[in-house]
Amino acid sequence: MVGGLARKRPPRELADNPESWPHAGIDDSAADVVQGIARALEAVLKTQRRSLRQAAAGSGVNRQAIADLIAGRCWPDVATVARLENFLAVPLYPSSGGMPHTHGKRPFRPRASPAQGTTK
Helix, strand or coil, X not given: CCCHHHHCCCHHHHECCHHHCCCCCECXXXXXXXXXXXXXXXXXXXXXXXXXXXXXXXXXXXXXXXXXXXXXXXXXXXXXXXXXXHHHCCXXXXXXXXCCCCCXXXXXXXXXXXXXXXXX
């Protein structure tokens, strides 16, 4: 398993008070990042008045995976966070201050694969 035994327990279980997730104190740096993503996702869904179903349909991320991320029951992968950020047009990954976010500057355009018969 990627991350070894550190990811054996869900992030919310690493919080001082799991019942306060995603606003609990937390010492684990990786779980702290997941908590920041969960807080941001929860807030943007509320602000944009989007349901889990709408976020799932628009992002291509499973609705239950979104619910589990918000609840701290899973360790999200990069693809999940990227798809949600792209659909919602906001950064979810907590900023470390060093790298600027570029969301909203250019829309996502999937590249045509060779199987789609692109010609030159």
